[in-house]
Amino acid sequence: MTEEQIAQIGLTWGLGGFIAYMVFIIFKLAKDSKAGKFGTFVLFLGLGLGIVGFLAKKVIQWILGLS
Numbered sequence: 001m002t003e004e005q006i007a008q009i010g011l012t013w014g015l016g017g018f019i020a021y022m023v024f025i026i027f028k029l030a031k032d033s034k035a036g037k038f039g040t041f042v043l044f045l046g047l048g049l050g051i052v053g054f055l056a057k058k059v060i061q062w063i064l065g066l067s
Contacts, residue, residue, distance in 0.1 A: 022048075
């Protein structure tokens, strides 16, 4: 394996795991603060917007065939 392949695997799986952990943290924060449905939605919207941006970048690259 080349260094580039190792970095790509680490970025894909490592960042994917980190994103899943962040979703768990946001869910636990909403649950512990008893935010309710709307509050949980706002937390996921505000804190999860960076996740959506990262995933949108990957999808756009896939559609355009850049990666």
